[in-house]
Structures are given as structure tokens and as C-alpha cells.
Amino acid sequence: xxxxxxxxxxxxxxxxxxxxxxxxxxxxxxxxxxxxxxxxxxxxxxxxxxxxxxxxxxxxxxxxxxxxxxxxxxxxxxxxxxxxxxxxxxxxxxxxxxxxxxxxxxxxxxxxxxxxxxxxxxxxxxxxxxxxxxxxxxxxxxxxxxxxxxxxxxxxxxxxxxxxxxxxxx
Amino acid sequence: xxxxxxxxxxxxxxxxxxxxxxxxxxxxxxxxxxxxxxxxxxxxxxxxxxxxxxxxxxxxxxxxxxxxxxxxxxxxxxxxxxxxxxxxxxxxxxxxxxxxxxxxxxxxxxxxxxxxxxxxxxxxxxxxxxxxxxxxxxxxxxxxxxxxxxxxxxxxxxxxxxxxxxxxxxxxxxxxxxxxxxxxxxxxxxxxxxxxxxxxxxxxx
Numbered sequence: 216x217x218x219x220x221x222x223x224x225x226x227x228x229x230x231x232x233x234x235x236x237x238x239x240x241x242x243x244x245x246x247x248x249x250x251x252x253x254x255x256x257x258x259x260x261x262x263x264x265x266x267x268x269x270x271x272x273x274x275x276x277x278x279x280x281x282x283x284x285x286x287x288x289x290x291x292x293x294x295x296x297x298x299x300x301x302x303x304x305x306x307x308x309x310x311x312x313x314x315x316x317x318x319x320x321x322x323x324x325x326x327x328x329x330x331x332x333x334x335x336x337x338x339x340x341x342x343x344x345x346x347x348x349x350x351x352x353x354x355x356x357x358x359x360x361x362x363x364x365x366x367x368x369x370x371x372x373x374x375x376x377x378x379x380x381x382x383x384x385x
Numbered sequence: 386x387x388x389x390x391x392x393x394x395x396x397x398x399x400x401x402x403x404x405x406x407x408x409x410x411x412x413x414x415x416x417x418x419x420x421x422x423x424x425x426x427x428x429x430x431x432x433x434x435x436x437x438x439x440x441x442x443x444x445x446x447x448x449x450x451x452x453x454x455x456x457x458x459x460x461x462x463x464x465x466x467x468x469x470x471x472x473x474x475x476x477x478x479x480x481x482x483x484x485x486x487x488x489x490x491x492x493x494x495x496x497x498x499x500x501x502x503x504x505x506x507x508x509x510x511x512x513x514x515x516x517x518x519x520x521x522x523x524x525x526x527x528x529x530x531x532x533x534x535x536x537x538x539x540x541x542x543x544x545x546x547x548x549x550x551x552x553x554x555x556x557x558x559x560x561x562x563x564x565x566x567x568x569x570x571x572x573x574x575x576x577x578x579x580x581x582x583x584x585x586x587x588x589x590x
């Protein structure tokens with residue numbers, strides 16, 4: 216029986232014991248209090264995983280900037296977010312509409328026609344990008360949203376794979 | 386709580402979950418077969434672990450959220466290669482750590498170099514007498530953790546959120562040497578216990 220208590224020096228080479236497990240539980244409690252994960256994060260992640268059946272490329276957040284406050288439009292700050300995937304860069308700018316919705320302007324690089332879906336917790340909005348790779352969602356409800364960029368047409372050549380972004384909060 | 390007081394540490398508040406690894410293994414195989422609910426349960430179960438990995442790597446909360454989203458979306462593409470709880474945990478922690486470093490290297494919204502997270506033990510406000518005793522114990526533990534090396538702090542912080550059977554693979558995924566924790570106690574936890582046993586605050590009893 217190891218004496219790892221009452222003044223004895225618990226050795227690093229002993230197996231973990233109940234006191235260690237208790238200590239780790241307490242450490243977990245401390246960090247849950249000191250640095251809690253946002254309670255709704257798992258739910259948002261589950262939302263973005265709902266696409267799992269698609270053969271998709273996952274775009275990663277590459278950059279995010281807050282723009283200057285556009286006072287003239289009475290808007291809040293705009294945000295510009297860039298996502299990178301293997302085949303595509305997606306840049307979006309998010310502005311606040313006066314009615315509380317968000318306006319999302321986007322660009323695809325390299326420029327190309329694609330079908331663009333904005334999944335929100337309510338429903339999905341669909342637009343297409345033009346030859347310059349530009350697209351716009353004039354009014355998107357605030358909340359969790361996710362972009363899916365699909366091939367323009369399922370024709371010969373396929374037009375590439377679908378690309379999804381992580382879910383973001385508009 | 387059941388059981389007697391557990392050694393020199395503060396009171397154990399949480400029931401231990403020795404079967405967590407087995408439960409995860411079952412969820413992994415269900416998720417591989419296309420069960421979305423199983424996948425969702427894994428997300429709920431292991432996101433707190435990945436959050437600590439990302440935050441211990443020095444990311445802001447916003448960046449940590451992005452890292453978690455990316456990691457989980459990537460997992461879906463790799464589910465077929467993952468067959469047990471240890472492989473799952475190891476893959477997730479490794480990927481989260483790598484993503485966190487990538488985000489940091491991109492230099493976005495970085496936190497001040499030595500962010501003193503440990504300075505801020507949250508105050509849960511006035512409470513009952515029991516609460517005050519518990520708060521004292523938490524403070525003693527918190528201060529002892531603060532006296533460990535940064536590497537040990539990060540290791541214990543992350544390990545505390547890992548499924549018990551997976552401590553060793555998590556430590557390895559974090560780049561810690563074999564034996565740094567699990568199945569043996571390892572240097573960091575031994576040091577923490579020595580600090581608690583001999584600390585100026587005495588025994589938290």
C-alpha cells in the first residue's frame with residue numbers, strides 16, 4: 216500500500232489513485248467556472264454537422280476583421296470574414312440592415328458561378344454567384360447561419376465539390 | 386456524496402465516470418454507421434475537452450469556437466478511420482491543437498503573450514457556510530495550480546476534461562512525454578499533490 220498522504224510525497228511513478236481522480240475532478244470544476252465553454256456551442260456545432268452526408272470540402276476561417284463604423288447608414292460595424300478551402304476562397308461582408316436583419320455580400324475566388332445556400336435556424340436561402348463570383352443575401356435573419364457553396368450545375372465535369380463554412384453568428 | 390473524504394485533496398464534488406470510455410466507443414461505432422444523434426452526443430461530451438485545448442493554446446473565445454467547429458467538421462470526414470474511444474480522443478485533441486496553432490500563427494486577435502487566466506478565479510458570490518468552506522478549498526487548489534509550471538498547468542487543465550482511460554493518449558497528443566500522466570501519476574500531478582500537502586494554507590480540511 217502506497218502512502219501518498221499525510222506528509223508522504225506522492226511519487227510520479229505510482230499509478231493514479233482515487234485522490235488523483237478526485238483532484239482532477241476538482242480541477243475540471245475550477246476551469247468550468249473560470250473559463251466556461253459557451254453553453255450553446257455544442258448545439259451550434261451539431262447544427263453545422265447536419266450536412267454530414269454531403270461529400271463536402273470544409274472551409275476554414277482564414278481571417279475576420281471588423282470594419283469601421285458606417286455612421287451614415289446608421290449601421291453597426293460591418294464584419295468581413297474570409298474562409299479558405301482547398302478549391303475556393305469565400306469572402307463575405309456582413310452589414311446590419313435597419314430592420315434588424317443582416318445583409319451578406321460575398322465573393323468567390325477564383326471567380327465562378329455557383330449555387331450558394333445560406334442555412335439558418337429558420338430556413339434556407341438560395342442565391343447564385345455571377346461570373347465574377349459575386350453573390351448577395353440582402354436580408355438574413357440574425358442568428359446561426361452557415362454557407363454551402365454547391366456546384367452550379369450537376370452537369371458533365373461536375374463543377375467541383377460542395378464547400379461548407381463553419382456555422383457563424385450573424 | 387458517497388464514500389469517505391478522498392485523501393488530501395479538496396472534496397470531490399463530481400461523481401466519477403469510469404464507464405465514459407466504453408460509452409464513447411459505442412457512440413463512435415453508431416456515428417460511423419450514420420447515427421446523427423450519436424455524433425451529436427459525442428460533440429456534447431467532448432467539446433468541453435477541446436475548448437480547454439484551444440484556450441490553453443492561448444486563443445480568444447471567438448477563435449476557440451472557430452477551432453472547435455473546424456475540428457468537428459473534419460472529424461466527420463475521418464470517422465471511418467476511428468474505431469475506439471482512445472483513437473477518437475487522440476484524433477480530436479491532436480487536430481484541435483494543430484488548428485489552434487494554425488490560427489495563432491495567422492496572428493489573429495491574439496491574447497497578450499502571458500495571459501494570466503489563473504489570476505481570475507471567479508467569485509461565485511456569497512453563499513451558505515458550506516459554500517464558504519468549499520470556496521476556501523477551491524482557492525487553495527487554484528493557488529497550488531498557479532504555482533505549477535505553465536506546461537503542467539496546461540496538461541492538468543486539459544486532462545481534467547478527458548475520458549479517464551484516455552489520459553495517456555491525450556498527454557501524448559499534447560506533446561507531453563509518455564508517462565506524464567496515465568497510467569502513472571506523472572510529475573505534474575505529483576507536484577500538485579506535494580504542493581497541496583505542504584502549502585502555506587495547510588490542509589483544506
